[in-house]
Amino acid sequence: MESFGARLHRAVAERGPLCVGIDPHPGLLAGWGLSDDVEGLERFSRTVVEALGDRVAVIKPQSAFFERFGSRGVGVLESTIRQLRDSGALVLLDVKRGDIGSTVSAYASAYLDPSSPLYVDAVTASPYLGVGSLAPMFELAAAHGGGVFVLALTSNPEGAAVQRAVGADGRTVAQTVIDEISQLNRGADPLGSFGLVVGATIGDTGHDLSAVHGPLLAPGLGAQGATAADLRAVFGSSLPSVLPSYSREVLSAGPDVAALRAAAERVLGDCRAALAGS
């Protein structure tokens, strides 16, 4: 079976280094002339699939915006995931799950078991119960060609107090996460299936990403203030592994399908230029 890392490597080669999020904020629904209900959510998601599913490498639905409508919202998430997969995009579900290992097994079944209605190519995960507690996710992902992106240095300003705290061995919490994920990717070719989330907003923090050998998801671009030009300072020599991620910056161009495509093309151009010198 082809690994997630290999599938991602090919998708980026074919479609370009870009992840676009589906984040149906109430303000975006209103801006698109849609109602803030399940019908609006469904129309919004279908439009993003139609506009971008056949051309963007990775699409990242943000689970929270579907969950807020309860079971019917989760139903829309399920159908959106199916439509995205049919359109050829890799689906990264942003759910940031984490718990004790026995519960992580259930999360792994929910998202990374091909028989699940919420089965996706990859998920985001939180390491704050210990990276080792995520092992059931790593194992199921590896068994079925899936991926896991673990939070390391998030794009929000509040993250630094926890993530940059220094432990007894002199490493920051984030560096410990980075090093543990690097171990999981050892020997993978062409790219490991275990990624990290590193915000584009954080500047040069001095963390060593050189051994990760897996994808580096970079949210924080656009609406949170970072630009593609900021990626170099954050990632340095690891730029080739960066998967830039935009949500509101692209989504605010909707609901016109051509305008959404043009916005995605524009940010992809910015990212290609920023990553080109690497």
Ligand SMILES: O=c1ccn([C@@H]2O[C@H](COP(=O)(O)O)[C@@H](O)[C@H]2O)c(=O)[nH]1
């Ligand atoms: O560090 C992180 C981790 C995840 N996110 C998520 O990415 C998108 C960003 O949306 P924008 O509209 O591009 O700001 C959103 O779903 C976040 O939950 C993040 O921003 N930072």
